[in-house]
Amino acid sequence: MGALVLQRLVPRPPRTPPGVESWLNFWDRDDIVVARPRVERWMEPNAAGVVPVTERADxxxxxxxxxxxxxxxxxxxxPVAEILKKL
Structure with missing residues (x-):
């Protein structure tokens, strides 16, 4: 993800979108598509201070x-079920 996507993100530096209230980033050690835990270091917080929180899920x-x-x-x-309950 870092080599392919990170350099193309806008704005620079990339930041959590303004409307995001929380960001949970789950990744599997064998999933080559996910951003893994590095996404936390790549993203600046939005005005509410939200940044990705990463947890491994094999x-x-x-x-x-x-x-x-x-x-x-x-x-x-x-967390998905909790959000769906609010809709």
Missing amino acids: TNGLWTHTATKYLAHRAVAG
Whole structure:
């Protein structure tokens, strides 16, 4: 992600978008698409001070990038369910 996407992000330096109230970044050690924990160091906070908070969630499988694999983890599914309750 850093080599392919980071250099193309606008604004520079990249920052958490203004409307974001929290940002949970989950990653799997075998998922080559995710930003891994480095996204925390790449992003500046928004006006509310929000930056990504990273947690590892190992999905154990061949294709680890699917949403269903990540949502099988309580750490991932719990916050998603809480937000959906508010809608």
